[in-house]
Amino acid sequence: MEQWLAHVAPFLSGNDIFTPATLAQYWDGMVTTVQLVFVALVVGIVLAVPLAIGRASRSWLISGPIWVYTYIFRGTPLLIQLYIAYYGFAFVPGVQDSWFAFFINNPLYPALLSFTLNTAAYTTEILYGAIRATGKGEIEAARAYGMSSFTTYRRIILPSAFRRALPAYGNEVIFMLHASAIASAVTITDLTGAAYYVYARFYSPFPAFIFVALVYMLLSFSIQGGFHLLEKHMLRHLKPA
Amino acid sequence: MLDFQGYGPRLLEGAWLTAELAVLSLVLALVLGLLAASAKLSRSWVLKSIATIYSTAIRGVPELVLMLLLFYGGQIGVNVVTDQINAWYGTDLFINLNPFAAGVITLGVIYGAYMCETFRGAFLAVDSGQIEAARAYGMSHWLAFRRVRFPLMMRHALPGLNNNWMVLLKATALVSIIGLTDMVRVADQATKATHQPFLFLIPVGIGYLVITTISEVGVAWLRRRYDTGFKTGGA
Numbered sequence: 001m002e003q004w005l006a007h008v009a010p011f012l013s014g015n016d017i018f019t020p021a022t023l024a025q026y027w028d029g030m031v032t033t034v035q036l037v038f039v040a041l042v043v044g045i046v047l048a049v050p051l052a053i054g055r056a057s058r059s060w061l062i063s064g065p066i067w068v069y070t071y072i073f074r075g076t077p078l079l080i081q082l083y084i085a086y087y088g089f090a091f092v093p094g095v096q097d098s099w100f101a102f103f104i105n106n107p108l109y110p111a112l113l114s115f116t117l118n119t120a121a122y123t124t125e126i127l128y129g130a131i132r133a134t135g136k137g138e139i140e141a142a143r144a145y146g147m148s149s150f151t152t153y154r155r156i157i158l159p160s161a162f163r164r165a166l167p168a169y170g171n172e173v174i175f176m177l178h179a180s181a182i183a184s185a186v187t188i189t190d191l192t193g194a195a196y197y198v199y200a201r202f203y204s205p206f207p208a209f210i211f212v213a214l215v216y217m218l219l220s221f222s223i224q225g226g227f228h229l230l231e232k233h234m235l236r237h238l239k240p241a
Numbered sequence: 242m243l244d245f246q247g248y249g250p251r252l253l254e255g256a257w258l259t260a261e262l263a264v265l266s267l268v269l270a271l272v273l274g275l276l277a278a279s280a281k282l283s284r285s286w287v288l289k290s291i292a293t294i295y296s297t298a299i300r301g302v303p304e305l306v307l308m309l310l311l312f313y314g315g316q317i318g319v320n321v322v323t324d325q326i327n328a329w330y331g332t333d334l335f336i337n338l339n340p341f342a343a344g345v346i347t348l349g350v351i352y353g354a355y356m357c358e359t360f361r362g363a364f365l366a367v368d369s370g371q372i373e374a375a376r377a378y379g380m381s382h383w384l385a386f387r388r389v390r391f392p393l394m395m396r397h398a399l400p401g402l403n404n405n406w407m408v409l410l411k412a413t414a415l416v417s418i419i420g421l422t423d424m425v426r427v428a429d430q431a432t433k434a435t436h437q438p439f440l441f442l443i444p445v446g447i448g449y450l451v452i453t454t455i456s457e458v459g460v461a462w463l464r465r466r467y468d469t470g471f472k473t474g475g476a
Contacts, residue, residue, distance in 0.1 A: 195309070
């Protein structure tokens with residue numbers, strides 16, 4: 001990165017705002033954003049698979065609480081969830097001296113917690129919809145072959161549900177990338193935070209925010225392109241002949 | 242009753258501002274979405290490319306970034322334009338962009354892009370024979386649009402519009418970051434002052450759930466209305 005910055009420095013001469021220092025700021029912000037979104041998405045999907053299976057359960061004792069969870073997390077703004085995670089534990093007496101202090105001293109942890117629970121709720125509903133769309137005949141055939149419920153899920157339902165969920169999940173990934181911009185509201189210097197810093201430093205909103213908008217656009221289109229390729233590869237059998 | 246430590250009235254005012262902001266931006270988004278979708282489906286390539294750039298660019302950028310751009314850059318941009326007009330015509334024009342208007346405009350412009358995609362898909366789903374029939378009855382373009390095309394399109398668009406509306410409603414929370422006193426900002430300030438996060442943040446969360454639940458009723462009514470004449474599996 002330093003080398004690259006030294007390389008582009010001559011091209012930036014006469015430019016007050018986009019100096020190597022501010023570009024480095026943007027770069028650090030991008031790394032934070034990508035890390036935050038990536039970790040939240042990975043943990044979110046790991047949580048969502050069992051939750052979606054539970055949501056499809058016939059017993060309402062299992063599906064009911066999961067429905068309440070997704071209803072609440074999808075029905076309230078992520079910003080509220082972030083604030084609850086950020087302030088919720090900070091004012092508990094004695095928390096600063098407990099083992100939990102790491103969580104409140106670094107805003108990245110509350111942000112990760114709220115982003116993960118939020119994306120897990122959306123992903124659960126996406127996967128649940130895909131599981132429900134499985135053809136009845138497929139499941140009957142699996143049962144007729146003597147597969148247990150577990151094997152049916154592993155071999156028949158989940159693989160095809162994942163494929164069906166792919167387009168909606170691609171939207172969720174982009175949604176999460178965009179939603180992560182609010183991390184800057186709890187003092188995290190992500191991409192948006194970096195842009196705000198540059199704006200405040202030079203008091204020039206247009207270059208600072210338009211540049212960051214282009215970076216987000218580039219990230220969004222790359223994700224979209226990636227999912228498009230994946231869909232082409234995995235949903236080939238659904239293409240009209 | 243719950244004791245909001247004197248923040249009760251301000252929370253209610255904040256809730257009212259959230260509702261106002263959401264409804265006004267919804268109206269603007271619907272108008273922009275309809276215009277952009279019509280432009281995309283028109284024969285003119287100029288209109289088509291403008292609408293495509295609008296809907297593609299806006300949907301690639303986080304709402305918050307666009308909001309920051311318009312809030313901090315909007316006034317400067319407006320001043321540049323009015324200064325130029327003043328220089329040309331010797332007038333003394335000054336337009337003050339208040340935060341509420343900026344909030345409505347930003348949210349409306351952003352969700353207009355999403356509405357555009359929903360409307361476009363729904364327009365394409367309308368059977369062209371219906372419109373030909375309307376034309377054959379001697380209806381003008383506008384009358385055919387009002388009586389046939391629009392109602393038939395709305396049936397396909399409603400689920401998507403409802404989705405966009407839910408996202409828009411939750412996105413109003415972002416204006417609190419920029420300084421509008423909606424209910425999230427009141428809760429944030431109250432939390433910082435009283436150190437009781439759950440007392441304020443959870444009721445505000447419930448406030449959003451209440452607004453969504455009320456609007457579900459409205460959407461169900463609209464859906465029944467636009468489903469008239471179509472047999473649906475459920476109802």
